Amino acid sequence: MSNTGRNGQPHDTEPKDIDLRIKALESILLDKGLVDAQGLNEIIETYENRIGPHNGAQIVARAWTKSDYKKWLLNDGTAAIASLGFTGIEGADVVVVENTPNVHNVIVCTLCSCYPWPILGLPPRWYKSAAYRARVVMEPRSVLAEFGLVLEEQCEVRVWDSTAEVRYMVLPERPPGSEGLDEKSLAELVTRDSMIGVARL
Amino acid sequence: MNGLHDIGGMQGLGPVPREADEPVFHAEWEKRVFALMVSTLGGGAFNAGEFRHAVNERLDQSQYLTLDYYERWIQGIEMLLIEKGLITQDELKNRFEKLSKEVG
Numbered sequence: 001m002s003n004t005g006r007n008g009q010p011h012d013t014e015p016k017d018i019d020l021r022i023k024a025l026e027s028i029l030l031d032k033g034l035v036d037a038q039g040l041n042e043i044i045e046t047y048e049n050r051i052g053p054h055n056g057a058q059i060v061a062r063a064w065t066k067s068d069y070k071k072w073l074l075n076d077g078t079a080a081i082a083s084l085g086f087t088g089i090e091g092a093d094v095v096v097v098e099n100t101p102n103v104h105n106v107i108v109c110t111l112c113s114c115y116p117w118p119i120l121g122l123p124p125r126w127y128k129s130a131a132y133r134a135r136v137v138m139e140p141r142s143v144l145a146e147f148g149l150v151l152e153e154q155c156e157v158r159v160w161d162s163t164a165e166v167r168y169m170v171l172p173e174r175p176p177g178s179e180g181l182d183e184k185s186l187a188e189l190v191t192r193d194s195m196i197g198v199a200r201l
Numbered sequence: 202m203n204g205l206h207d208i209g210g211m212q213g214l215g216p217v218p219r220e221a222d223e224p225v226f227h228a229e230w231e232k233r234v235f236a237l238m239v240s241t242l243g244g245g246a247f248n249a250g251e252f253r254h255a256v257n258e259r260l261d262q263s264q265y266l267t268l269d270y271y272e273r274w275i276q277g278i279e280m281l282l283i284e285k286g287l288i289t290q291d292e293l294k295n296r297f298e299k300l301s302k303e304v305g
Contacts, residue, residue, distance in 0.1 A: 020304065022233045022275060024296035028288055029237065034244060040236040047235065048225045089239065089249075110209030112257055113270070122235075125227075126219045128270055134211040146217055161209065164250060 052121035055086050056169060057190035059096075059119060061183045064174045073171070074098055081119060090167060091118035097160060098171045099197070104151055105158045106144065106197030107168040108136045114162035116169050120195060127196065137161060147198040170194065175201040205265045206257040231271045238274055247281040255280050 029035045059081055063070035073080040077096040081087075094116050097105040109115065110133045115123040126132055136143045140157045144150070151157060160168040172194040178186060193199035208214075226232045242252060255277035257265070268276065282288045 016304070018272065018275075019230050020297055020300050021293075022230050022237070023300055024293055025275070025279060025282075025288075026233060026237060027300075028292050028296055029241070029282075032287070034246065034287060035237065035240040039240055040233070043236040043239045044226075044232045048232075052225075089242070108209075111206050112253060122225055124220070124223050125270075126217050129218055130208055130211075131214040132217045134208040134214050135217070137209045138212070143217060147219075164253065 047117075047122055051088075051118060053119075053190070053192035053195060054187070055084075055121075056116075056119035056192075056195045057187040058084060058183075059086070059169075060171060060190045060195065061187035063096075063171055064178075064186055065183045070171075077169070086118040088118045090114065091116055093165045094119070094167050094169060095160075096169050096171050097158065099173050099200075101173070102154065103156050103158060104144075104197065104200075105160060105168075105170045106136060106140060107160045107162065107170060108133060109162040110134070110137055114164075114167060116167035119169060120192060124192075144198060147193065149199055170197040172197075172199075172201050204258045205262050234271045234274050234278070238278055241278060241282065246285055246287060251281060252277055 026035070026040070030037060059073065062084070063073050069080065073096050077094040078092070080096075081091070081094055097107075099105055107115075108127075113123055113128040115127065132143065137159050140159050141151055144157075162168060172190065174186070175189060178189060181189075189201055191199060191201065194201050226235065238252065241247065242249065247255075256273045259280070260268075260273060260276060264276065265273070279288075279293065283290055
């Protein structure tokens with residue numbers, strides 16, 4: 001891991017102090033019945049294992065194989081995504097933007113870390129980094145090149161900055177050579193980065 | 202208010218720091234903070250707008266620069282729960298000291 005010390009914490013943080021500070025808060029809230037232990041563990045389990053880019057991948061594969069679904073997804077992303085069971089925090093208003101040979105979309109939250117949790121999970125650290133947030137709106141092509149994606153000059157780049165309510169997801173182009181694959185196999189090809197827009201498939 | 206979090210277009214920040222095979226959480230304490238936020242938010246202690254405001258604009262701006270992402274979250278959760286009258290600063294302080302003694 002980069003620029004962090006033991007346990008992924010910044011080097012100037014005492015791991016023991018932060019652990020105790022959180023234990024103090026958690027134990028007070030447990031005592032008062034404001035949170036419950038099982039509920040906390042379920043939240044962690046959900047976001048570590050059940051919610052993640054594999055959810056978004058199902059949406060993409062469905063859109064690639066069913067034109068009616070794709071149309072719905074691009075017109076009313078929130079409803080089309082909810083129809084597959086993906087709802088919840090940070091998913092109340094989702095807009096899906098489509099990549100084509102001539103238009104490449106990429107998402108960011110310049111102010112903080114807004115991200116469509118129900119379909120992509122929690123954002124990676126780089127998405128929350130000052131460098132990504134500051135630069136992708138100013139010099140998207142050079143940021144994408146750092147990710148190994150060099151766009152043709154004639155390809156238009158659209159950068160979508162999340163607002164307090166709206167979260168974006170990129171519908172990547174279906175990769176060449178995937179014509180014979182079924183929906184499930186297609187979903188396995190879809191990566192997190194392709195749905196953020198920092199990669200092509 | 203103009204805050205340090207409003208960094209779209211800022212220059213001179215260098216390459217985007219990436220990490221291979223990044224885990225969802227980087228430490229146990231991050232998981233606990235995350236779960237506490239989701240749980241207190243879900244319980245109606247505060248709303249998402251209040252939380253976002255607390256961890257960005259309302260933080261002492263020097264803290265915005267020096268605290269880790271989830272450290273800002275713990276700061277924001279404590280701030281809001283105290284303001285809502287659900288916990289007090291003294292309770293946090295006393296419980297922290299008690300736990301410190303137990304750990305030794």
